[in-house]
Amino acid sequence: MGPMSAGLRIDASPEQLAAVKYDANGLVPAIVQAHDTRQILMMAWMNAETLQLTFAEGRTVFWSRSRREVWRKGDTSGEVQHVREAYYDCDGDTLLFVVDQDGAGACHTGAYSCFFRSFGPVPVGDAP
Amino acid sequence: MGPMSAGLRIDASPEQLAAVKYDANGLVPAIVQAHDTRQILMMAWMNAETLQLTFAEGRTVFWSRSRREVWRKGDTSGEVQHVREAYYDCDGDTLLFVVDQDGAGACHTGAYSCFFRSFGPVPVGDAP
Numbered sequence: 001m002g003p004m005s006a007g008l009r010i011d012a013s014p015e016q017l018a019a020v021k022y023d024a025n026g027l028v029p030a031i032v033q034a035h036d037t038r039q040i041l042m043m044a045w046m047n048a049e050t051l052q053l054t055f056a057e058g059r060t061v062f063w064s065r066s067r068r069e070v071w072r073k074g075d076t077s078g079e080v081q082h083v084r085e086a087y088y089d090c091d092g093d094t095l096l097f098v099v100d101q102d103g104a105g106a107c108h109t110g111a112y113s114c115f116f117r118s119f120g121p122v123p124v125g126d127a128p
Numbered sequence: 129m130g131p132m133s134a135g136l137r138i139d140a141s142p143e144q145l146a147a148v149k150y151d152a153n154g155l156v157p158a159i160v161q162a163h164d165t166r167q168i169l170m171m172a173w174m175n176a177e178t179l180q181l182t183f184a185e186g187r188t189v190f191w192s193r194s195r196r197e198v199w200r201k202g203d204t205s206g207e208v209q210h211v212r213e214a215y216y217d218c219d220g221d222t223l224l225f226v227v228d229q230d231g232a233g234a235c236h237t238g239a240y241s242c243f244f245r246s247f248g249p250v251p252v253g254d255a256p
Binding site: 008010011012013016019029031033038039040042043055085086087088089090091094096107108109111114115116117118119120121 | 141147157159166167214217219235237244247
């Protein structure tokens with residue numbers, strides 16, 4: 001999807017918001033999956049504020065644990081993630097966002113997915 | 129895939145194992161994705177021991193944070209997850225397992241995926 005694709009603004013109900021369980025640091029893990037390829041792009045963390053920003057802006061907004069600040073994914077890289085679907089799991093402690101990914105991919109390394117390294121023997125000639 | 133499908137035993141290299149970063153509780157989140165449908169089934173946690181068990185047995189083995197014990201997924205439910213691919217992310221703090229899921233699904237509720245609830249208005253007639 002191009003950079004102009006609009007993300008879905010979500011009006012979550014109070015019951016849905018109350019179902020989300022944050023850890024001792026006030027964070028919840030958020031898995032991000034590409035809508036078109038169904039590949040897992042990344043996992044990052046949200047707090048209650050950045051979850052609300054994600055819903056309000058229709059794009060993923062995380063909490064950067066290393067920088068300790070709100071992280072609007074793509075603001076510096078251009079790799080914005082436009083929300084198409086948003087889910088919470090059975091016990092409310094993990095979120096899943098299905099997105100249209102702008103740019104080359106989600107990873108700060110330039111890779112399409114952050115999960116570009118597999119465990120086990122690397123076949124001869126396999127790209128890193 | 130049927131219950132007899134064999135999972136992949138993985139011989140992870142010392143460098144790969146050293147790249148995995150555990151949190152202050154000695155845990156790392158592990159996303160589980162179905163190989164056939166590419167749907168996200170669940171997320172759970174592993175420690176160094178259950179990651180090694182997963183590699184050795186070719187099926188997902190987690191650390192149950194609530195029960196504080198090794199959790200061989202499917203031992204009581206029959207919903208074993210046979211590993212086909214295993215990845216670690218760019219900063220080594222999240223794992224991804226692509227699996228063949230036995231049984232009806234991954235969720236203790238009986239649902240196929242633990243992410244069966246979406247945020248936002250529920251369409252009339254939508255199944256819970």
